[in-house]
Amino acid sequence: MALKKKPVTGMKDMMPAEMEIRDYVIGQIKETYRAFGFSSIETPCVEHIENLCSKQGGDNEKLIFKILKRGEKLKIEEAKEEKDVVDGGLRYDLTVPLSRYYANNANELPSPFKALQMGNVWRADRPQRGRFRQFMQCDIDILGEPGNLAEIELILATTTLLGKLDFKNFTIRINDRRILKAMAAYSGFAESDYENVFIILDKMDKIGLDGVAAELEENGYAKGSVEKYLQLFKEITNDVEGVRYCKEKLEGFLADDAAASLEMIITSVESAKEADFCMKFDPTLVRGMSYYTGTIFEISMDEFGGSVGGGGRYDEMIGKFTGQNTPAVGFSIGFERIVMLLLERGYQVPTAAQKKAFLIDKKMPKEGMLKILNLAKAERALGKQVMIVNMKKNKKFQKEQLMEQGYTEIVDCYADNVEQL
């Protein structure tokens, strides 16, 4: 009785009902991105500990599940600190592995390379409702494409996916880190203050314009800068007009093509979109990670408080690993959140097969059994899901159980009726 029945802390056993939705969503993700020319890739779940601790992962690096050295390399009694006994760790995201993968295999990969990576990641976070220490991530990246075609295709593909999963009325908010910086520069903030200003700006949806103003002033920034800055947000509209306004107003502070490129992305997505959503220019969108260099975007859904996905351009990150900059844009989809939303709304997988069960009486003779096996074979070949199961004493309860599992057609099979089946 050495077995512990519960999974390890913070990780979970997937029950059949949830798995049915997960499998369906995974299938839709693969099918949709494939139609846009993305290729599936996979990297090992274990990475070199040096790669995981290379400062690309921010706070996630504190949450790594570390793997013990093996064999002669492990000298526990001499060990003073963690790094003496560890040589690997479970990946905490898919970005570090993607960078390593690209660095390792770029010669064999097409350019641009459109990658779809789905896989579990692990973070030793404090366990809490709805957050687990092992969870699925789904990342889509286009490597090697400097133009905004990459952003356009990523957004079109991802919104098409969400549409297929019956999500409607969601919003893609989009911005560009260059506009973010130009607005700060135009207002007179010092470059060294940008990141801190953006952290405060990021609270806009919680504390509003006045709250942001107050906090900026509390942080000691010049009142003139703060007023000039906030005036911009009052004037900029959430559409292509807003983008054009930025282009004009921020002249001299903003790269020539930045606003035009953003406008092109918004116009293209609106023109060629498949799903029912709207696209908003949001000059207050910041996105935490400082590695973004250009476009940033996020999906918001009213029925779910937060974001269900987001990403942006990070042209300088792969270069940090390989020594050679590679243009890159990525989108990370909140797989677990999407599955949770579908489960909560009692989503029925549309591709679910018709389910039929044969209940076999224990006195069924051999010939009867062979007949039923062949009936099942024929129905399975037609796409039905067929369960053959021995009849229990409590047949009523057994049938209720089967109906709960979705078996709408249940056939009692006895020696004396098997001929008529």
Place this chain on the structure above:
Amino acid sequence: MALKKKPVTGMKDMMPAEMEIRDYVIGQIKETYRAFGFSSIETPCVEHIENLCSKQGGDNEKLIFKILKRGEKLKIEEAKEEKDVVDGGLRYDLTVPLSRYYANNANELPSPFKALQMGNVWRADRPQRGRFRQFMQCDIDILGEPGNLAEIELILATTTLLGKLDFKNFTIRINDRRILKAMAAYSGFAESDYENVFIILDKMDKIGLDGVAAELEENGYAKGSVEKYLQLFKEITNDVEGVRYCKEKLEGFLADDAAASLEMIITSVESAKEADFCMKFDPTLVRGMSYYTGTIFEISMDEFGGSVGGGGRYDEMIGKFTGQNTPAVGFSIGFERIVMLLLERGYQVPTAAQKKAFLIDKKMPKEGMLKILNLAKAERALGKQVMIVNMKKNKKFQKEQLMEQGYTEIVDCYADNVEQL
């Protein structure tokens, strides 16, 4: 430049061509077993170290990737041995996790429970060609069904799967641990010698009848027993006649229903099979793990030396964990071997979409781009895989690359021809 480009020792980056086959095989597995009423489940990749070291895993327990304790629980400087610093490990198979899963969730699961579990497992084996330290396992189990309907459905489902993957002319060898034991008992071996006798018998395909005889005698077993034993193997045929012969000859040594049940399995599978294979009674089939209690089976394929899958009945294993015996039969499919065989024979995924690429000249005006995006949208909706990509200076090389990726239709798009597309 802290990044190590190579994956950790013994693990591998999956390239797009292999992933296409893997994704296809995974899809076929899920679809096929679903048609037979199996439900997908998933367990965490990390298990309690106590569960992994509970003596169910045989030699695999020596190969565990162990996970370091975290936070205050970790006291490296005081640690004397591994167990002081470790609280989890990566699973080395899917059987231990299935047992834990069933123990943890039996109340919420139907009975019988037909489970399909696919997932990575890890073993710190010495790296060698074609064997990796992270690999996918695929297990199918029926828990709670004591009758041979479980074996019949497992074998039918698995062979149907192999048929869908274009495998032909393979063989299912089948035996029953009870027949194995009855033959040894009939021949006069002591019960305590059975396991050793079976280890020698297991070499039959390598060293032949005479080799087995010689080795049994070398091990000191009575000449009379050895002769009586080997005479049996000469007389038993590899079909249901052989099973009937066993029933008759081994009377008094073999449970009444054992031979009849095996005969029923063979007859049923032959009658209702979908794929092109043959079923052989093989009284020399042993299967290593001693936890098997009844039927055992293995898939052999001529084009691949060894087995590509196997399993059997293990009615007493879950009871060791839960304290309550649960009838169980399982099949483990050699997922990695199947993928390797398909890759080697240059298998073309039959569901692959038609692939079309639009090459966009850099002077394409906005209106042209919108037109192309909408053309692509229409073709994607029809199931085509459409790549939109900026034209490179070396267009010829770019096209060759695209053709290598399977893009059979490539359209050059310029400002002056976009109207005609």
